[in-house]
Amino acid sequence: GAVVSQHPSWVICKSGTSVKIECRSLDFQATTMFWYRQFPKQSLMLMATSNEGSKATYEQGVEKDKFLINHASLTLSTLTVTSAHPEDSSFYICSACQSSLGETQYFGPGTRLLVL
């Protein structure tokens, strides 16, 4: 149980294009989903918290117009990297939990983005 998937697993795009990454909870309803970014050989940095049906809460320093998050249903959240640039190349990981109150997060396998 508690499986989270991400699609695509990797993507290469040209600078200036937008890329959408999907995060799905496959066997549970996720009230809250989180988006992280992981640079090579570094830890996960929380980008934003996404609650179903409401606007995402972004961490300090994360541009909300650059990284658009939509959590339209209890099993799906999307992260769109708009007008991607090479510095946006990274490993993006989502997680999901069933409750906003002290629940375990279950992580997706991540999406590797390379912007040329």
Add this chain to the structure above:
Amino acid sequence: AQSVSQHNHHVILSEAASLELGCNYSYGGTVNLFWYVQYPGQHLQLLLKYFSGDPLVKGIKGFEAEFIKSKFSFNLRKPSVQWSDTAEYFCAVSPPRGYNKLIFGAGTRLAVHP
């Protein structure tokens, strides 16, 4: 600044050796504590967690961790490691009033030699 610190970035052990990975945090108040593992090429998996109660927490695959409130620590231990424990280990803290968000330590890369 409030943070999560993992003291060891790289650890190399032989099979059957004992393991202890340090984790300290700087948040006051009530926190939830986690250890996650990331095996090569795989996604993060939960090893164990502490919310309340017995400060000695047992997790999967023979791992345990001890919460010492006075030291703001949550160290991970395993009495005898195996080659299959080779992975990266992340300590994470859900801070007070953090609405379940996690702050991760930098990670410790463990290599176990047969």
